[in-house]
Amino acid sequence: MRRLTHALRRHKAIYLLLLPGMLYFLLFHYLPLAGVSIAFMDYSPFLGLSGSSWIGLDNFAKLFDDPEFASTVRNTLVISFLQIAFAFPAPILLALLLNSLLSGRVKxxxxxxxxxxxxxxxxxVIAVWQQVLGGAGALADLFQQLGLGSVNVMAxxxxxxxxxxxxxxxxxxGWGTxxxxxxxxxxxxxxxxxAAVDGAGPLRRTWHITLPGILPVIVLLLILKLGDVxxxxxxxxxxxxxSVGAEAAQVLDTFVYFRGVLGGDWGIGAAAGLLKGVIGTLMIVAANRMARRAGSEGLF
Amino acid sequence: MTSSHRPAWVEPPNRVVTALKGMVIGLILLIMIYPLAYVILNSFASPEATTTAGLIPSEWSFSAYTTIFKGGIVQRSLIVSIAITLVGTALSLAVTATLAYALTKTRQIPGVRAALYLVLLTMLFSAGIIPNYLVVKAFGLLDSYWALIIPVLASAFNVVVMRNFFMQLPRELFEAARMDGAGELSIFVKIVLPLSKAVLAVIGLFYAVAYWNSFFNAMLYLNDASKWPIQLVLNSYVLQGASMSSMNNTEMYNLPSSQSVQMAVVVLATVPILIVYPFLQKYFTKGVLTGAIKG
Incomplete structure (x- = not known):
């Protein structure tokens, strides 16, 4: 105790600089963790945290019986899979293409x-896409002029x-490159x-030198992405x-928002959020371990 | 051209390959630029002009912008967004810089290392939407502009980037100042901050972009439409246009729902980003990579 007061007095200035930032992280990142407890409560905003009753795992049981939750998980995983399959490799291909350009100015x-x-x-971004691909957008105009009927990609x-x-x-x-x-x-x-002296052309140099050279980065990012599915x-x-309806577009985060915040099913929403948070954190830690095992440095 | 430099060992460009690459790149540029150019140019179309897929409107006019700046919710939301961005960025920078500097003292001062771990750990978890909402509500921030600033005041990532920068500053300068009797606060203000203008600028820009773009927090915490920032107004006016008649109690819906006005709202929400983009681009490659290095 005496050592603490001594340190506080001696390094007052630094502790003072530390204070606002730490206060922020404690109040807005650690304090909310207490609110996670409503996943185990029959929470009502009027009764508050202290007044609401504990109901154990009931919210989770209800969640797993809910058909919408099943389709929500399915949507989330399908969208994640599409992004890993297509959005993940896109910047790699673009980087390779741009790297192969001789003109620095074009690049x-x-x-x-x-x-x-x-x-x-x-x-x-979505407003811009709406103007181009929506029901009253540029593409729809083009279709109409060509007599192809109506089109609304956005809905x-x-x-x-x-x-x-x-x-x-x-x-x-672009950012990904x-x-x-x-x-x-x-x-x-x-x-x-x-390699060029040995007769390898541009394609073979890309395949045998560039790709293996960036493979550790690709593996690391892919594993992290998997941890974030x-x-x-x-x-x-x-x-x-x-514009497309909940059946096609309900994912875990939107489920938490619509069910919990807007629908007033606070406990169920929080249960879904907690499940997602815990699995997400475990997967990031596991992914990092895999990345280290794969020979990359990992994130932490 | 001076900028194309081909090392001796690289074979001369093959015409077919070059043409193919040129076509692919042309296509990429078209896909990236066309939607933005289409919206920007057609926001200057007169309300009577028929929209086409063409970039050039059949009749030019500023009427969309004059309509918006007659007053009403779009104009007000722009002022709200500008104020949130300025105040938020200033506060975020202050909190980030002071915390980052204090966190460089892990060796000398008890408790600082624990604080650093507490900050780093927040990169791994998030309590989730509902617990965050409950905290904001408990502090009485609902329907307050502060709800758009205080809950996102600092990011652990930016703190780490700035701390790394401070760690690289030459130690001798601090020692010399200390010899002259300067306290830690004056070292921070008179030596550290002036040497860190570049990193303060980069991180300030990133915070500013985040505040300008912030959407969901406003949706979650602000019920009162008259307090909405531009992103939220853009969403209801341009994206959820169909449900507008049900919400005709705000001034916003006096705006004629012409396509050029919609586009003008999009443009107004985009312009500040376009203005800072050249500065951002100059710095961000460096910023992203410094952040990727372990803290």
Missing amino acids: RMVQTVVYLPHFLSWVI NAETFKILLTAQVIWKDV IIFFAAIASIPTQLYES LSVGFEQILLQQP
């Missing part, structure tokens, strides 16, 4: 264009998951030179759910 110009959408909000429940993947690629393919460019830049040029673009989906 920089393309980079300037493809990085931009990353900084636009999902509301803006088609059947192709919605593909649309989501396309939007993710449009927004983040940055880390691969860094990996490519760290490959020694002599490797390419000697339960999180799919929350805002992106929330914004578009009204």
Whole structure:
């Protein structure tokens, strides 16, 4: 105790600088963990945390009996799978393509264009897509002029998951290339030179030098992505759910919001959120361990 | 051209391959640029002009913008967003910089290492939407502008990036100042901050973009439509247009629902990002990679 007061007095300035930031992290990242307990409660906002009664695992039991929850998990996994299959490799391919360009000027110009959408909000991105592909958009006009009838890509429940993947690629393919460019830049040029002297053409050099060179980064990112399968673009989906319906567009995060916050089923929403959070954290830790075992440095 | 430099060992470009690459790149550029150009240019179409898939409207006019700036909810939401972005960025930078600097003292000062771990750990979990909502409610922040700032005041990632930067500053400068009798606070304000303008600028830009773009927190915490920031107004006006008649109690719905006005709202929400983008681009590659290095 005396040592503590001594340290506090001696390093007052540093503790003072530490205070606001730590207060923020404790109040807005650690304190909410207490609210997780309502997953085990028959929570009512009027009674509050202290007044609501404990009901054990009832909320989880109800959750697993709920047919909507099953379809929610299915939607989440399907969307995640599509993104790993298509949105994940897209920046690798783009980085390889741009890397193969001889003109630095063209490369920089393309980079300037493809990085931009990353900084636009999902509301803006979807509004822009709406104007181009929606029922009153450019594509619909074109179809009408050509006499092909009406088209509204943005409100088609059947192709919605593909649309989501396309939007993710449009927004983040450029941003995703940055880390691969860094990996490519760290490959020694002599490797390419000697391969070329030995008669390997551009394609074979890409296959035998560039790809193996960036493989550790690819593996690391892929494993992290696998650790994150339960999180799919929350805002992106929330914004578009009204136009395609909940059946095609309910994912775990939107389920928590609609059921819990809007629907007033606080306990069930919190149970779904807790399940997602715990599995997500376990998977990130497991993914990191796998990444280390695969020879990469891992994140932590 | 000076910028194309081909090492001696690289074979001369093959015409077919070059043409193919050119086509692919042209297609990518078209897909990225066309939607943005279409919306920006057609926001200047007169309300009577028929929309087509073409980029150039048949009749130019500023009427969409004059309608918006006559007043009403779009104009007000822009002011709200600008204020949130300015105040939020300033507070976020202050909290991030002070915390990051204090966290460089893990060796010298008891408790700092534990604080660092507490901050790092928050990258691994999130309590979730409902627990966060309950905390914001408990602090009485619902329907307050502060609900858009305080719950997202600092990100552990940005704290780590800034701490890494501070750790690289030359130690001798601090020692010299200490010899001259400067306290930790004046070292932080007079030596550390002036040497860290670049990292403060980058992280400030990232916070500013996040505040400007913030959407869900506003939706969750603000019921009162007159307090909505631009992203939320954009959502109800452009995306959920169908349900507008049911909410005709706010001024926003006096706006004519012409396509050019919708596009103008999109453009107004995008312009600030376009303005800071050149600065962002100059710095972010560096920022992203520093962050990827372990803290």
